[in-house]
Amino acid sequence: MSTLLTVNVTNNSPSVQSFYFFQQPAVYTGGGSVYSNSLWASSLVPFAQTGGQLTFVANVQFYAGVQQAVSLVPQVGQVSGSALASQPIELATTGGTPKDGTTMKVNPLGLAVPTYMSGVQPGAFRIVTPAYDPSRTPYNAGSATQANRLIVLSSFVVPPPNQNIDYRPILKYYVAVGYFTPGTVINFSHSSVGSAVCDFTGGSTAAQVTYNADGTWSTRLS
DSSP, X not given: OOOEEEEEEEEOSSSOEEEEEEEXXXXXXXXXXXXXXXXXXXXXXXHHHHOXXXXXXXXXXXXXXXXXXXXXXXXXXXXXXXXXXXXXXXXXXXXXXXXXXXXXXXXXXXXXXXXXXXXXXXXXXXXXXXXXXXXXXXXXXEEEEEETTEEEEEEEEOOOSSOEEEEEOOOEEEEEESOOOTTBEEOHHHHHTTOEEEEOTTSOOEEEEEEOTTSOEEEXXX
């Protein structure tokens, strides 16, 4: 069974707040600019009024994902693409033969069943892109996450044709004030400033996050 990562958010400010969740972009080798999507968002009344919290749950199972893009260049505040095709995938190791690679298909869009591919960087997985004209039909390809039961393309590149692209996911999640529906492009550099960081790379599986009345955050991992 896959490990679940849980983030519980408490709103200790005096008013209703909206929060959105996103992930540290994967480390990409073989692609161009890296983009990020919101994974989930919701509003929350002050804790003093109801005692309620928001709960965000992410599955540690890694996914490769591809989707048809809505534009040649992803735009912040716009959905990144249409329906997502995904495959659960393993990460490369220094030994053994994990199923760490998959091949992208078009017409119809999809991903082949993952197999072992030699040369993938440890801790990463690979997507092999086919021949296609990205100026006519652009696509996004990247690392997807199952968040609150919905698989979302967490970070991605606009993949060049006939290319091997390696993706190394990072188990670090963020909570920020604002509202971006799942699958909407965000500016990671801007969004991560002043946000709460939940770093699960050390083995923790739960985070208690509090948005304080003064606009700061308190985070406790366990």
